[in-house]
Amino acid sequence: MALLDGQKELSKNPGSSDSRLVKQKLGFGCLTLTTFVTVIPIFAVVIYILIKGLPAISWSFLTSFPFDGVKQGGILPAIIGTFLLTLGTAIFSVPLGIGAAIYLSEYAPESRWTRVIRIAIINLAGIPSVVYGLFGLGMFVIFLKFGTSILAGSLTLSIMTLPVIISTSEEALRAVPQSFRVVSISIGATRWQTIRRIVLPQSLPGIITGVILGLERAAGETAPILFTAASFFLPRLPNSPLDPTMALPYHLFVISTQVPGMPVKIQYGTALVLIAFVLGMNLIATTIRSRARAHRQW
């Protein structure tokens, strides 16, 4: 009987479960609302640009040069320019970044110097993009005398992209079970053989995902290329890495702020192409990541 009384006591408790549950329902509702606030703009942005930009998209828009200032015609040079800059960034940042990741994951001891490296990487990640632009200007354009060029822009973007590639690649390498390495060593393989034959192939999807995400950011950045590579209107495509180039983000910036009488349709079209490029890369990276997870042999 005492037990039954006690049970009754519990349900009569002040601050009873009822009011707490009401509070919880309210709270959950708020959080859901907040999440919508975060998520809806994403859809809104993409869909809006899609709707307003699609009318401008045509084969000639994508493959011809602008004329009449830039108020008519296409954006081919900007597309090519962004493509070249992304390629240049990849050439410098991918080997360096993956190499650094391999060092941190497979070779580096837990020492003071390794901590310094990690702090340096975190710092590179946090430097404002415009400061990268300044650095690129001072170092590559002026000091190394590359001038405003694809080379200078790519080098600047590479250093900026390095932290992303290093951290995602390191994570992918570390995810490979340690037991594989131990077994490989016990059969008489060297550390590098173990990396080349087991660790790297198993972490490749993760590394590729990280590389694509890093390059996607580099493709969309304006400030680092403002003073190092970008030119507003070039009559010809660049024919050497030392030439300046047009680029999609820079182009969008100029036509939306500095060209009076710029047709709005073309502005949206340019924005659409840029978003499509960037989100397309995102989609590829996400697909690689989820397919790799499904096919893992461990």
Next chain:
Amino acid sequence: MIKILIEHLNLQYSDGKESLRDINLEISVNAITVLFGPAGGGKSSLLRVFNRLNDLADVKLISGKVLLDDTDILDPKIDVIELRRRVGMVFARPVVLPMSIRSNLTYGLEVMGEKQETKLKEAVEKSLVQAALWEEVKDRLDEPAVSLSGGQQQRLCLARSLVLKPEVILLDEPTSGLDPISTGKVEASLQDLKQTYTIVLVPHSVQQAARMADFAAFFLQGELIEKGIGKELFINPKDKRTEDYIMGRFG
């Protein structure tokens, strides 16, 4: 005949775990030597001295002599890679490499630079036969190794260690995760293999130790308490601590 001679071996890790104190032991050729005792006794550490796998861990101090035939394997100048090919190892949990069954077996040869198809095929078949696995997988050699059952995977690991034709095989609780039938198959293979190889086994139970040991050594907290011929040690242990452990009074 002695294959491995251990003299005054001392080993300390930076975190103080699993140390070894003044170990003196002889491992006989073509026999199964069993290292047994409660957890933390240093048996796994000793095993990893034989193929210098403890180089991967944080070793603070190691001294003494460990002679494999006539070479002191603790000498920093020796070719560790070569040593690991002479001394093979099977781990407690079956660790198959994320590749096909065939590739798991040819891995050791490929990192040596062996490229001849015929040699590789021969090695694959021979090692699988020795591990009593050939009949079960001969038609599935290109399937991923993870598709095998636990017991099959462990026998694959045994086969993998045989491919390089080592002189010594080390096994660290190789049947701890396996069902009794798979355990029986592994133990049977070891009894066959001891005629060609020197085997050092850390068993996962006293019963397994008693079943398998030609020679046995009892370890307690880093010290070698007693060693001797298997049958004698288990029937008539000389040290009380050995007897207590065998009788299950502690563990």
Next chain:
Amino acid sequence: MESTKNWNEYILTRLIKISGYSAIIFVLMIFYFLLREGLPTIGEVSFVSLISSRWYPIEEYFGLLPLIGGSLIVTLGAALFAIPIGICTAVFIAEIAPRWARDLLKPLVEVLGGIPSVVLGFLGILILAPSLRRLLDLPTGLTALAGSILLGGIAIPTIVSVAEDALDAVPRSYRDAALALGATQWQTIWRVTLPAARSGVLTAIMLGIGRTIGETMAVMMVTGNAAVLPIKWNSLFLPVRTMTATIAAEMGEVAKNSTHYHVLFFIGLVLFLISLGINIAASTAVFKQHMRAERILS
């Protein structure tokens, strides 16, 4: 055969080690160039002048206060709504959302983080600023408020992903213990889980703010670029100019090695040091989180 293989492996290992240390080299290089081109400011412009409130380079007025104030007010405004929304969204995704919703929301938020800032600035000019102008009856929509809203949108994805990871990392046992004691899920979140993830969430906030301070294009396009000290009560509704926008806007027009040139690099140096500070603070918090977890779990 063996010896060439050993030689190759040796060279490769050396290269990998160099890649590992490259991050340190780059940080030092950037610091050096900023110093080299920015430090002459101290000789050329008096300290008093630097902390004055007039930024008018054409007439040699280099007061940094309006720019610092601009960056501050825009960042503060962004933080004010990005932090609560970001954390609430992170809580929703980590604690309340069902599996399928989580798998949808996480990549979605990443997508928002991937939208180039120039695109957001572009939409800001065409949509946000005019809306603000109409809604709030302002002379122009290009204000600090517009900048804050855009910056908040840029900071939220960072805050959400890092905070969500931190919440996810809180061991199940904490939640289970609280629930077993009779707490509701709501109470568990706010009294147990969130405090346990405190340092990770703090890191998320710092990284988000770091991104905000360093953002260039979006602010440059919507804040109106008037270098005015934002100390009036309604400064949020007036145009301002940030440090980053100043560099981006004026670098193209300066003569090399002029005082103006040096001052812009000096501003870059200040930004570099600010982000250094934030990142060191953020990474110390992360290290502390690891050590705390180790202490609690042992």
